[in-house]
Amino acid sequence: MKYQIIFTLNNEKVQHEVEANKTLLKMLREDFDLTGAKEGCGQGECGACTILVNGKPVNSCLMLAVEADGKEIVTIEGLSDGEKLDELQKTFITNGALQCGYCTPGMIMTAKGLLKENPTPTVDEVKVAMSGNLCRCTGYKRIIEAIMEVVENNKN
Amino acid sequence: MVKYVGKSITRVDGTKKVTGDLKYVDDIKMPGMLYAAVKRSIYPHAKIIKIDTSKADALTGVKAVTTGKDFPKRVGLYLADKTFMAVDKVRYCGEAVAAVAAVTEEIAREAVKLIEVEYEELPVVENVLDAMKEDSPLVHPDLGDYKHIPIFHTMPGTNISEHFKLRKGDVDKAFEDSDLVFESDFYVPHIQHCPIENHVAIAQIDREGIITVWASCQSPYAVRAALTDAFEVPAHKLRVISPSVGGGFGAKAGTTLEGIIIPLAMKTKGKPVKLTYSREDEFNNSYVRQAMHSKFKTGVMKDGRIIAVKNQFAWDGGAYTEYGVNIAKSAGFGAVGPYDVANIHCDSYAVYTNNPVGGPYRGFGMSEIHFGIEQNMDYIAEKLGIDPIELRRINAQKPGGRTATNAVVDDACGLLECMDKVIKDIDYYTPSEQPKEPYKVRAKGFACGMKAPSMPNNAASSALIRINEDGTAYLSVSAQDIGQGSDTALIQIAAEILSIPPEKFTINTGDTAHNPYEWQTVASRITYSVGNAIIKACEDIKQQLVQLASIKLGIFPRDLKLEDECIMSTIYPDKKIPIKELALGLNMPDGSGVHGPIMGRGIFVPENIRNFDMNTGLADNPVVFWTYGCYGVELEVDMETGNIRILQVASCFDVGKAINPDLVKAQSEGAIVQGIGSALFEEIIMKNGKFMNPSFMDYKIPTSNDMPEMKVSFVENPQKDGPFGARGMAEPAMIPAAPAIVSAFYNATGVKINELPLTPERVIKALKGKNN
Ligand code: FES
Ligand code: FES
Numbered sequence: 032m033k034y035q036i037i038f039t040l041n042n043e044k045v046q047h048e049v050e051a052n053k054t055l056l057k058m059l060r061e062d063f064d065l066t067g068a069k070e071g072c073g074q075g076e077c078g079a080c081t082i083l084v085n086g087k088p089v090n091s092c093l094m095l096a097v098e099a100d101g102k103e104i105v106t107i108e109g110l111s112d113g114e115k116l117d118e119l120q121k122t123f124i125t126n127g128a129l130q131c132g133y134c135t136p137g138m139i140m141t142a143k144g145l146l147k148e149n150p151t152p153t154v155d156e157v158k159v160a161m162s163g164n165l166c167r168c169t170g171y172k173r174i175i176e177a178i179m180e181v182v183e184n185n186k187n
Numbered sequence: 188m189v190k191y192v193g194k195s196i197t198r199v200d201g202t203k204k205v206t207g208d209l210k211y212v213d214d215i216k217m218p219g220m221l222y223a224a225v226k227r228s229i230y231p232h233a234k235i236i237k238i239d240t241s242k243a244d245a246l247t248g249v250k251a252v253t254t255g256k257d258f259p260k261r262v263g264l265y266l267a268d269k270t271f272m273a274v275d276k277v278r279y280c281g282e283a284v285a286a287v288a289a290v291t292e293e294i295a296r297e298a299v300k301l302i303e304v305e306y307e308e309l310p311v312v313e314n315v316l317d318a319m320k321e322d323s324p325l326v327h328p329d330l331g332d333y334k335h336i337p338i339f340h341t342m343p344g345t346n347i348s349e350h351f352k353l354r355k356g357d358v359d360k361a362f363e364d365s366d367l368v369f370e371s372d373f374y375v376p377h378i379q380h381c382p383i384e385n386h387v388a389i390a391q392i393d394r395e396g397i398i399t400v401w402a403s404c405q406s407p408y409a410v411r412a413a414l415t416d417a418f419e420v421p422a423h424k425l426r427v428i429s430p431s432v433g434g435g436f437g438a439k440a441g442t443t444l445e446g447i448i449i450p451l452a453m454k455t456k457g458k459p460v461k462l463t464y465s466r467e468d469e470f471n472n473s474y475v476r477q478a479m480h481s482k483f484k485t486g487v488m489k490d491g492r493i494i495a496v497k498n499q500f501a502w503d504g505g506a507y508t509e510y511g512v513n514i515a516k517s518a519g520f521g522a523v524g525p526y527d528v529a530n531i532h533c534d535s536y537a538v539y540t541n542n543p544v545g546g547p548y549r550g551f552g553m554s555e556i557h558f559g560i561e562q563n564m565d566y567i568a569e570k571l572g573i574d575p576i577e578l579r580r581i582n583a584q585k586p587g588g589r590t591a592t593n594a595v596v597d598d599a600c601g602l603l604e605c606m607d608k609v610i611k612d613i614d615y616y617t618p619s620e621q622p623k624e625p626y627k628v629r630a631k632g633f634a635c636g637m638k639a640p641s642m643p644n645n646a647a648s649s650a651l652i653r654i655n656e657d658g659t660a661y662l663s664v665s666a667q668d669i670g671q672g673s674d675t676a677l678i679q680i681a682a683e684i685l686s687i688p689p690e691k692f693t694i695n696t697g698d699t700a701h702n703p704y705e706w707q708t709v710a711s712r713i714t715y716s717v718g719n720a721i722i723k724a725c726e727d728i729k730q731q732l733v734q735l736a737s738i739k740l741g742i743f744p745r746d747l748k749l750e751d752e753c754i755m756s757t758i759y760p761d762k763k764i765p766i767k768e769l770a771l772g773l774n775m776p777d778g779s780g781v782h783g784p785i786m787g788r789g790i791f792v793p794e795n796i797r798n799f800d801m802n803t804g805l806a807d808n809p810v811v812f813w814t815y816g817c818y819g820v821e822l823e824v825d826m827e828t829g830n831i832r833i834l835q836v837a838s839c840f841d842v843g844k845a846i847n848p849d850l851v852k853a854q855s856e857g858a859i860v861q862g863i864g865s866a867l868f869e870e871i872i873m874k875n876g877k878f879m880n881p882s883f884m885d886y887k888i889p890t891s892n893d894m895p896e897m898k899v900s901f902v903e904n905p906q907k908d909g910p911f912g913a914r915g916m917a918e919p920a921m922i923p924a925a926p927a928i929v930s931a932f933y934n935a936t937g938v939k940i941n942e943l944p945l946t947p948e949r950v951i952k953a954l955k956g957k958n959n
Binding site for chain 2: 060061064065066067068069070071072073074076077079106107108110111116120123124125127129130131132133134135136139157158159161162163164165166167168169170171172173174175
């Protein structure tokens with residue numbers, strides 16, 4: 032059984048037909064070739080699949096695609112404007128906040144959602160907000176520093 | 188004056204990773220792609236009586252079905268004991284018995300359910316110590332028929348697939364001479380690597396019979412070797428592509444699911460077949476870090492000198508030990524940790540059980556043995572009334588001293604320097620400030636560690652560099668950047684020697700059809716080994732450029748140098764020619780050309796790494812280098828809940844030369860947090876041969892909340908044969924984590940724990956034991 036859905040994807044209105052049991056993550060990766068969001072667990076425990084739904088970070092492996100109907104979806108691919116990177120993308124690079132890169136899109140999207148809601152969180156708030164996104168490589172230090180650099184800029 | 192080496196230049200792979208542009212194997216979609224699913228054993232040990240695939244075959248959408256019988260040849264890196272799918276019996280719960288390729292993942296999974304397997308259960312070998320007993324059921328009754336590299340000592344008729352013996356000096360006499368003798372036992376459980384990217388591979392076979400495999404793997408050439416061996420195809424007809432790797436830590440060093448999809452691809456007439464592990468598969472069916480029991484008997488003199496060590500390591504290798512045998516051997520090489528002990532008797536055993544397959548995990552062998560070695564040092568220090576740091580200083584391997592195998596310790600052993608640095612950074616001798624809550628205690632702890640790359644003596648590297656007509660360059664190697672930053676560091680080395688800025692390089696990796704040979708991306712050997720190959724490729728280029736420039740400029744070669752992307756006269760600096768003008772060779776005044784395009788070739792194999800003596804384990808030069816270092820830790824224990832919080836960690840390692848200091852520090856930070864996981868949370872729980880906690884819900888790894896304050900540093904005593912003096916560090920950087928944490932726990936509570944991890948339950952139980 033397929034459903035018609037209409038939603039905004041990375042600032043563009045789209046209409047799509049999707050199976051009832053397909054996850055949002057699968058739809059983005061398979062039907063739209065947006066492979067920036069990754070599947071690390073498929074069970075809502077690693078955050079590699081994080082995207083923004085109406086501005087809030089969501090594990091797209093846990094959400095059904097049909098639920099995207101009427102919503103505004105932003106993936107890592109929608110964060111940069113051509114070659115112009117988002118502030119967070121830049122500080123992740125300059126702080127060396129990535130190694131293998133597999134957790135990186137999810138990390139950045141979670142951070143983006145956090146800063147949308149609260150542009151100037153404390154370090155501890157950032158650590159807590161990021162704790163649903165697993166990274167096995169970096170030890171998190173540089174990830175937190177990259178986010179805090181944007182927070183500092185937000186204060187000025 | 189160095190320009191690029193030793194500088195913290197920004198990673199070259201940042202943009203593609205922060206934008207989601209980088210394609211990992213699971214992101215690859217191909218026309219006509221089929222999806223595989225695997226039927227797995229539900230028993231840890233059972234004979235396969237019958238496999239009926241007829242219903243699966245008949246399901247609409249199924250394109251191929253395969254079982255172990257299709258390719259029964261045993262293969263393996265060090266010991267040929269495995270097939271990619273079970274043939275006559277299954278040896279662990281989850282072992283592949285059949286596989287299906289279908290037009291969708293759902294159909295493939297449905298088809299797998301339709302495969303019927305009839306088993307006859309066999310007695311299960313669960314515990315490694317029982318497995319070593321004479322009357323234990325055998326996991327591999329045919330061990331005697333398996334091929335293996337001659338340095339391993341298998342014991343057919345038992346479950347022991349490797350017995351490494353180290354016999355140095357005269358331990359019995361040394362124990363008699365000792366003032367005191369200590370005995371202790373330790374245990375580290377199975378843990379899992381947990382890269383965030385699960386294993387994934389795609390295989391396709393074209394009409395010419397060329398097999399292409401896209402795999403998330405650390406070592407494309409090792410994968411090719413295993414697959415050409417198993418499927419008996421020529422190397423030039425098997426191409427392994429690894430476009431990017433989402434973390435490895437050793438889990439992706441070998442060959443696993445590639446061997447399951449090739450037989451399927453052989454039946455699908457050119458259609459690519461993809462298999463992606465779920466997180467549960469990743470936990471259960473990729474290499475685990477082996478569990479290990481260690482026993483130590485240590486003879487010491489009152490002044491603190493350790494004069495005798497007798498120890499035994501029993502490694503739970505699981506169902507197959509093609510890689511595990513080498514872990515047991517490596518542990519034997521480092522039998523007493525970073526200490527200089529004259530009399531050693533060590534037995535290290537790789538043992539088959541019906542547990543998940545053991546394999547290389549960051550710093551293999553060494554993290555596990557140091558857990559015991561370092562705690563032992565603390566106990567001995569306490570009993571002798573000697574400061575534990577002082578005890579380590581007294582016994583430390585120092586330049587001119589001896590390693591466990593009796594090799595002379597290199598001048599470049601900076602362990603004592605590292606210790607000084609860490610003691611200062613963690614302010615070790617100032618007691619922790621105690622928190623207000625009376626039920627919380629804080630304390631500091633300390634541990635040392637060391638590791639050598641464990642690899643065949645002749646593990647080789649190669650590099651090709653091509654200069655483009657505009658003076659930019661391609662660097663081709665088969666080192667895989669699995670996150671550690673090798674793409675960046677290797678470019679820095681080439682940039683330095685060729686005086687071409689890093690941004691003018693593109694590095695090509697991960698394709699056996701186009702990039703030259705590399706043994707494996709493991710063992711913290713890439714900067715050292717590939718770096719050396721790159722230096723040679725650069726020298727090759729330099730020599731060609733100088734020869735051409737000499738003709739062009741009319742200057743004798745000895746008076747020419749390479750600087751600022753030009754060949755120039757050392758005497759008249761304005762006499763020069765840019766590299767780009769020589770890139771395609773030299774144009775002569777009469778219009779003719781000479782030489783042709785500039786290409787550099789570099790090859791490297793470590794010099795004079797020799798086998799050890801099979802009877803004594805002694806060897807004067809068995810490894811390329813040892814990397815030494817240490818940790819200081821401060822933690823807080825909640826005596827009511829048993830929760831432990833790591834407050835700060837200082838670490839320091841002797842890296843020889845940091846090609847990119849920021850990348851070195853990033854490796855140290857990642858290692859600390861991974862080490863905290865292994866000390867506090869991580870443990871595979873096995874029950875009746877079943878893996879009970881294969882999810883991030885039930886197997887916790889550290890999050891950003893668990894991150895301590897980190898002070899990471901390094902010292903640089905150059906490696907004499909390392910590129911710019913560099914030696915490997917990314918694995919050594921994790922080794923002292925668990926023992927340093929346990930040491931701090933002991934200092935906080937006065938309670939010894941000889942088993943990892945320090946979960947709240949284990950802590951509470953231990954604290955109760957103390958109060959009774
Ligand atoms: S894949 Fe969605 S949380 Fe792990
Ligand atoms: S960078 Fe590898 S998992 Fe985070």
